[in-house]
Amino acid sequence: MTEKNAIANYLKSTGNKQAEIKVALVDCDGVLYDSMKNHTRAWVKLMKKNGVKCTRDEFYLYEGMTGAEIIKLLFKRGSGKNITDDEARELYKVKSRYFKELGEPAMMPGTTQVLSTLRDAGIKNVLVTGSGEPLLLERIDRDYAGLFAPERITAADTKHGKPSPEPYMKAQLKAGAKPCQCIVIENAPLGVQSGHASGSFTIGVTTGPIPEKDLYKAGADIVYPDMNALASALPALLEAFKTTQQA
Template identity: 30%
Template sequence: MTSEPTQPAGKYVLFDVDGTLIDAVENQRQVWGTWSARYGLDPDEVYRVALRTRPMETFATVAPDRDPRACLAALHELEDEDVRSGVYAAFEGATELLSALPSGRWGLVTSNYEHRVRGRFARTGLPVPEVLVDAAAVAEGKPSPVPYLRAAELLGAGPQDCLVIEDAPSGVRSGLCAGMTVWGVNAPVAVDGVHRHFGSLREAVPEILAFAT
């Protein structure tokens, strides 16, 4: 009696969203700029902090004397309006890539909220996967490994079988601390620690598909 051949272990791809699949940098800058104006703060300084931290941590740094709940409510209002009326687009290659990936083998890991991701994906025509780990899904955000580990758990994947696609240092650190392979995209120079670097998502598409399929 012969045994059935062993199937190869699956490979999984986990994507950051803003800056990786969706070109939302200018939108984020405008949202934080409007928020800063409401509180009489320097928009450049606020945005510099916001790039490195989650909103509540940003408020504690740039507006420690303000009610953080009110700050967050104001930010959410501006971000929701941006989803409805902002101008943004998917990076070149994103539609082709996500449409070609095997179902159940990829997910999204974002510091944003699910309803905004779904709104942007609907407007840009990108498919939404079954697994989407957002800011509300975990107690610790990037650069903690928790978001990427949670996504792997939901996919039934081991960290060693996951490829993380990121554009920012905090996300790269999150993926590395989770024990995953991390590739950087959409940056002129490589973020410290990435295993491979691509100047654009478009350049990375064939390599990501080769990893996953």
């Protein structure tokens, strides 16, 4: 699918005549950092120590949910136990410790170029993540210095994580932009569902094991194989937004 066709389909489905992009709403894990492998290891370690059966691969499907939501889901499934908010908070602290012990995940190749291109085009980059990991959140200002606006949405800012549209709708409001003035950059099905449901043009990147077709099925308007591919295509995509109108 070409960028122009993807935008035309988006405009038709949303009823917008044109999309003037002012804000990019950017996910963290799998977009800014190659961090999901470490997340899955930390989650499995936490669950096994608490007698909850799980696999590493399933956590890619939960990506975008808050830590508390994941903990409550798996404990309920595994033992029928209803975890309280306080219990979930303490368990997540343990998971965060396991995550930190695995070392700092690498920055995702191509992401700095993507964010720089957006910033240089006058587009505001806003972080939208279901993560509450201090290790990553504290690194962003250092690793991506000058590329993000101060506004951000994290797990602490939402009652419902992805796939609820709440994170992206809150980010739109915080950034002072309409849904049609935002693009979403996501790598996970739940995140794509969230971005799509918020009404914004949603870009999928297959930086993990989730296949392209699953991101399209979740509602992605266009999908790229990785952040380098998005970086290469981004100038054409931004130009297509300027020239594409709904007939």
